[in-house]
Amino acid sequence: MISSHNEPRPSDLGDVRTANRAVVLRHVRRHAPCSRADIAAHTGLNKATVSSLVGELVERRLLRETGLTENRVGRPATMLVLDGAPYAALGMQIGADELVVLATDLAGTRLLTWRRAFAAPSSSPAETVRALAALARRAITRLTGQGRRVLGLSVGVPGLVDADGAVPRATALGWRDVALAADLRAALREPDLAVDVDTDANLAALAEHRHGAYAGTSHLVHLTGGASVGAGIVADGRLLRGARGFAGEVGHLTLDPAGPGCACGRRGCLVAYAGLPAVVGRLLPDTRQDGPVTDFLPEIQRIQALARQDDPTVLAGLADVGCHVGHAASVLANLINPQAVVVGGHFATLAPWLLPAARAEFAARTHAPAAGGCLLDASTLGSSATALGGATAALAVVESGRLPAA
Amino acid sequence: MISSHNEPRPSDLGDVRTANRAVVLRHVRRHAPCSRADIAAHTGLNKATVSSLVGELVERRLLRETGLTENRVGRPATMLVLDGAPYAALGMQIGADELVVLATDLAGTRLLTWRRAFAAPSSSPAETVRALAALARRAITRLTGQGRRVLGLSVGVPGLVDADGAVPRATALGWRDVALAADLRAALREPDLAVDVDTDANLAALAEHRHGAYAGTSHLVHLTGGASVGAGIVADGRLLRGARGFAGEVGHLTLDPAGPGCACGRRGCLVAYAGLPAVVGRLLPDTRQDGPVTDFLPEIQRIQALARQDDPTVLAGLADVGCHVGHAASVLANLINPQAVVVGGHFATLAPWLLPAARAEFAARTHAPAAGGCLLDASTLGSSATALGGATAALAVVESGRLPAA
Numbered sequence: 001m002i003s004s005h006n007e008p009r010p011s012d013l014g015d016v017r018t019a020n021r022a023v024v025l026r027h028v029r030r031h032a033p034c035s036r037a038d039i040a041a042h043t044g045l046n047k048a049t050v051s052s053l054v055g056e057l058v059e060r061r062l063l064r065e066t067g068l069t070e071n072r073v074g075r076p077a078t079m080l081v082l083d084g085a086p087y088a089a090l091g092m093q094i095g096a097d098e099l100v101v102l103a104t105d106l107a108g109t110r111l112l113t114w115r116r117a118f119a120a121p122s123s124s125p126a127e128t129v130r131a132l133a134a135l136a137r138r139a140i141t142r143l144t145g146q147g148r149r150v151l152g153l154s155v156g157v158p159g160l161v162d163a164d165g166a167v168p169r170a171t172a173l174g175w176r177d178v179a180l181a182a183d184l185r186a187a188l189r190e191p192d193l194a195v196d197v198d199t200d201a202n203l204a205a206l207a208e209h210r211h212g213a214y215a216g217t218s219h220l221v222h223l224t225g226g227a228s229v230g231a232g233i234v235a236d237g238r239l240l241r242g243a244r245g246f247a248g249e250v251g252h253l254t255l256d257p258a259g260p261g262c263a264c265g266r267r268g269c270l271v272a273y274a275g276l277p278a279v280v281g282r283l284l285p286d287t288r289q290d291g292p293v294t295d296f297l298p299e300i301q302r303i304q305a306l307a308r309q310d311d312p313t314v315l316a317g318l319a320d321v322g323c324h325v326g327h328a329a330s331v332l333a334n335l336i337n338p339q340a341v342v343v344g345g346h347f348a349t350l351a352p353w354l355l356p357a358a359r360a361e362f363a364a365r366t367h368a369p370a371a372g373g374c375l376l377d378a379s380t381l382g383s384s385a386t387a388l389g390g391a392t393a394a395l396a397v398v399e400s401g402r403l404p405a406a
Numbered sequence: 407m408i409s410s411h412n413e414p415r416p417s418d419l420g421d422v423r424t425a426n427r428a429v430v431l432r433h434v435r436r437h438a439p440c441s442r443a444d445i446a447a448h449t450g451l452n453k454a455t456v457s458s459l460v461g462e463l464v465e466r467r468l469l470r471e472t473g474l475t476e477n478r479v480g481r482p483a484t485m486l487v488l489d490g491a492p493y494a495a496l497g498m499q500i501g502a503d504e505l506v507v508l509a510t511d512l513a514g515t516r517l518l519t520w521r522r523a524f525a526a527p528s529s530s531p532a533e534t535v536r537a538l539a540a541l542a543r544r545a546i547t548r549l550t551g552q553g554r555r556v557l558g559l560s561v562g563v564p565g566l567v568d569a570d571g572a573v574p575r576a577t578a579l580g581w582r583d584v585a586l587a588a589d590l591r592a593a594l595r596e597p598d599l600a601v602d603v604d605t606d607a608n609l610a611a612l613a614e615h616r617h618g619a620y621a622g623t624s625h626l627v628h629l630t631g632g633a634s635v636g637a638g639i640v641a642d643g644r645l646l647r648g649a650r651g652f653a654g655e656v657g658h659l660t661l662d663p664a665g666p667g668c669a670c671g672r673r674g675c676l677v678a679y680a681g682l683p684a685v686v687g688r689l690l691p692d693t694r695q696d697g698p699v700t701d702f703l704p705e706i707q708r709i710q711a712l713a714r715q716d717d718p719t720v721l722a723g724l725a726d727v728g729c730h731v732g733h734a735a736s737v738l739a740n741l742i743n744p745q746a747v748v749v750g751g752h753f754a755t756l757a758p759w760l761l762p763a764a765r766a767e768f769a770a771r772t773h774a775p776a777a778g779g780c781l782l783d784a785s786t787l788g789s790s791a792t793a794l795g796g797a798t799a800a801l802a803v804v805e806s807g808r809l810p811a812a
Contacts (some may be wrong), residue, residue: 016422160774168775219649231741235646242641242743243625246778249740254733254771257662264773327660334655335637335741337648365660367670368566369574372652 017053020045022401024053025062028080029107029399033066035077054080060403061086062106082107087404088143090153091390092132093200094120094173095383096227096276097296099131101139102387105148106395108211112139113384119294121227125178133187140190151404152194152394155184156203156386158228163245165197171251171263172227172275192405196393200224201248202239203389204344204379205232210392212342213380219338222379223250223329224386225345227296229271232389233336240336251275255327273324276346279303283317300346307353315353322354326361326376333366333374344379351378423459426451428807430459431468434486435513435805439472441483460486466809467492468512488513493810494549496559497796498538499606500526500579501789502633502682503701505537507545508793511554512801514617518545519790525700527633531584539593546596557810558600558800561590562609562792564634569651571603577657577669578633578681598811602799606630607654608645609795610750610785611638616798618748619786625744628785629656629735630792631751633702635677638795639742646742657681661733679730682752685709689723706752713759721759728760732767732782739772739780750785757784 023043028034031042040050057063064083084105093100099118103111116135120128132155140150157180159170165181181197188195205222214220220234231248233240240247251271252264259268260278272278280287280299283306287293306314329341341362347354355378362376379385398404429449434440437448446456463469470489490511499506505524509517522541526534538561546556563586565576571587587603594601611628620626626640637654639646646653657677658670665674666684678684686693686705689712693699712720735747747768753760761784768782785791804810 160778169773233741235641235648236644238642240641240646240742242778243745244743244774244779246774247741247743249743249773249778252740252771252773253737255660258664266771331659331737332741334658335639335653335738336646337650337653337655339649365658365672367575367655367658368650368652372566372648372655373650 018401020049020401021053021057021403022399024050024057025082025399025401028063028082032081032107033079035079037077039080056403058083062398062403084109085147086149087151087398088148089151089391089394090136090139090143091203091387091392091394092136092153092155093203093384093386093390094128094132094155094157096121096158096172097294099128099135100384100387101135102384102391103139103143103150104388104391104395106398108392110388111146111148112142113387114139115384117295120173122292122294125173125175125180125183128173129180129183129187132184136184136188140193149404150193151398152196153184153188154196154198154203154390154393155180156198156200156390158200158224158226158230160246160249161197161199161202165195167197170228194394194397198390198393199230199232199248200226200386201230201232202241203232203387203393204381204385205234205239205389206392207381207385207389208232208342208344208379209234209237211381211388212385213377214340214342217339219336221329221332221336221338221341222385223325223332223341223343223347225274225276225325225343225347227276229275229328231332233332234338235336250328250332253328253331255324270324270328274321274328274347276300279317279321279346279350282321283314296346300349303350307350318350318353319357321350322357323361325354326358327365329358329376330362330365330371333362333371333376334368337368337372338374340375340377342377342379344381344385345383348378348380349383424807426455426807427459427463427809428805430456430463431488431805431807434469434488438487438513439485441485443483445486462809464489468804468809490515491553492555493557493804494554495557495797495800496542496545497609497793497798497800498542498559498561499609499790499792499796500534500538500561500563502527502564502578503703505534505541506790506793507541508790508797509545509549509556510794510797510801512804514798516794517552517554518548519793520545521790523701526579528698528700531579531581531586531589534579535586535589535593538590542590542594546599555810556599557804558602559590559594560602560604560609560796560799561586562604562606562796564606564630564632564636566652566655567603567605567608571601573603576634600800600803604796604799605636605638605654606632606792607636607638608647609638609793609799610787610791611640611645611795612798613787613791613795614638614748614750614785615640615643617787617794618791619783620746620748623745625742627735627738627742627744627747628791629731629738629747629749629753631680631682631731631749631753633682635681635734637738639738640744641742656734656738659734659737661730676730676734680727680734680753682706685723685727685752685756688727689720702752706755709756713756724756724759725763727756728763729767731760732764733771735764735782736768736771736777739768739777739782740774743774743778744780746781746783748783748785750787750791751789754784754786755789 256268262272668678
């Protein structure tokens with residue numbers, strides 16, 4: 001039996017300093033530019049502690065002093081911001097028809113977003129690792145050429161990811177037991193680079209929690225649409241991963257045992273109604289004639305165009321998909337009671353036509369009054385939310401107050 | 407937008423002492439009898455700190471020294487245990503046909519378990535509050551007569567409970583917007599007694615996490631069978647409550663939209679297949695002739711007797727109920743990835759006949775390999791798990807390292 005991670009633990013002065021460093025970094029992230037006195041006033045830390053911590057963080061180039069001063073009585077205060085220049089982090093995502101790499105600095109500013117068409121579902125895991133490594137290496141070369149140090153890289157996968165960054169199963173990619181983190185580390189040969197793997201939904205939820213319209217919300221679910229459908233669950237401000245990291249598996253939730261057949265062998269799974277191949281196959285039946293779709297973007301654009309022309313079949317089909325999305329979101333709201341379920345991927349792209357039906361179904365199926373305060377909404381982060389979350393995840397070590405190795 | 411509860415916070419020496427007090431209490435709870443040296447060796451706290459903390463905890467009668475000494479080289483060490491004598495806590499539960507009050511001491515030893523037949527579903531909220539208060543007052547009188555101080559009381563309700571201990575909805579009781587905690591505080595007139603309310607499933611999960619066969623498991627779900635069906639979710643060692651405390655609402659999960667009608671107006675909800683009235687109504691159709699069942703225990707005993715006689719209709723019915731329980735448990739396992747889903751209430755009473763079918767369905771419907779490491783099992787805590795969890799909850803303040811008011 002694994003003992004709890006949240007049990008009381010002995011605490012010492014080193015922990016206190018690390019925790020307080022994290023407090024200072026968080027305050028500056030949210031309120032920059034701000035002065036040492038602001039930090040002390042708002043965090044409850046005393047001024048001498050703030051001064052010592054800020055000195056260290058400036059020396060390690062996590063914070064920098066700006067030329068700005070505060071307009072106030074007495075000696076002008078030097079204003080602080082996060083230092084975006086020295087460090088960067090990478091996030092990547094394996095989509096249904098593309099790979100994405102995205103870099104941010106410590107302040108969350110996007111430094112680059114590159115996409116490369118790549119059909120991971122019809123490629124081998126080894127080909128995918130090679131393509132990811134090549135794309136990451138190009139990004140690292142660009143960033144180091146700008147004088148930045150890349151702290152880490154986190155990749156989002158549409159499937160189950162274990163604590164070692166291996167993928168026991170990713171049905172949408174046809175993967176079983178792929179040691180993705182280890183293989184990618186080996187392919188990159190960058191021993192100082194922290195390489196992690198997570199589910200696409202978890203990383204999208206992190207991006208939503210940091211950068212989305214519901215940023216800072218303590219209880220948040222991101223329902224990620226794609227070739228698979230997954231849920232990233234933020235509870236009490238942290239990702240809910242479960243015992244082995246497999247939490248959020250919602251794609252094969254049975255909505256109706258008499259529903260359409262699913263690749264898993266059952267009927268009526270969420271993904272069989274609302275996954276990207278199901279939506280394209282249903283709304284654009286002509287695509288089936290050409291074999292499996294490998295390039296989804298143009299098909300989604302066709303669906304958008306037909307919906308804008310008020311094509312009745314497409315509108316009815318989208319409303320039906322929306323019902324199923326709303327049903328799944330209601331299960332998440334009833335079980336997890338978040339403040340928002342945010343839909344991403346093609347659910348967000350098609351939101352103008354999906355959301356009205358989804359919200360009606362959601363309202364009817366949530367049990368607590370007013371859906372327990374939960375809103376159902378579309379992500380505003382666009383189609384690289386997972387990669388953005390990957391970069392956010394790769395910065396977590398620094399944000400927790402630990403200093404990057406010198 | 408509510409900001410996160412788990413964000414980094416400034417830490418000071420008072421927090422350190424409180425945290426370390428909790429560490430010492432936890433170590434003694436798990437490893438008593440143990441010496442000051444044992445505590446220092448196993449917790450990483452230094453001996454002087456342990457000595458100071460233990461002195462304070464002995465003085466406040468949370469720990470006591472036993473006559474035992476450790477058999478070892480050097481000066482004999484005085485052994486410590488939790489002091490069970492001075493304090494007690496109460497847990498209560500509102501069942502389908504009874505009220506239960508249970509008391510434990512700080513060490514978790516049961517001091518009393520009293521049941522009173524009471525048909526809450528056919529009583530008014532005010533009658534229920536009066537009956538709860540009368541039962542609690544009798545228990546408090548008994549405990550104070552033994553020289554104990556009662557620190558708190560926590561009541562488990564089969565319904566939604568908000569952060570103020572009010573019950574916006576409890577379908578099984580016919581309640582809407584009952585200010586239970588406030589009403590019970592007013593009825594008890596014990597201003598020094600902390601009175602809290604939680605869902606029956608949350609308290610049962612706490613009991614399971616502390617006292618059950620899966621005690622100490624960080625990721626655990628308790629699926630509570632009764633007139634309603636709820637899930638208490640322990641994630642990372644703590645209850646997952648969600649934004650407004652409404653997490654764990656699984657009773658109206660649609661298993662089959664073509665299934666039996668439910669009191670909620672939909673069809674095929676979990677509770678319509680597996681709730682106590684549904685199980686009794688289906689397996690003992692003769693009970694329907696006498697109007698709604700108000701006394702479930704004898705009916706469950708009849709079902710057990712028929713099952714033991716291998717009554718084929720009852721066995722087939724129980725297997726079918728088991729399938730639905732397994733289906734619901736698989737949804738919880740796929741979304742939350744706990745180490746165990748433990749079923750309680752009448753699911754545990756009927757486990758010999760429910761579990762085989764439940765486990766087969768669970769295995770077939772969990773998506774991760776080996777169900778993500780999740781076991782499906784029956785609670786061993788009996789029919790007062792919620793009340794036991796209530797007493798556990800009422801001790802949480804002291805266990806977190808805060809000292810009881812002098």
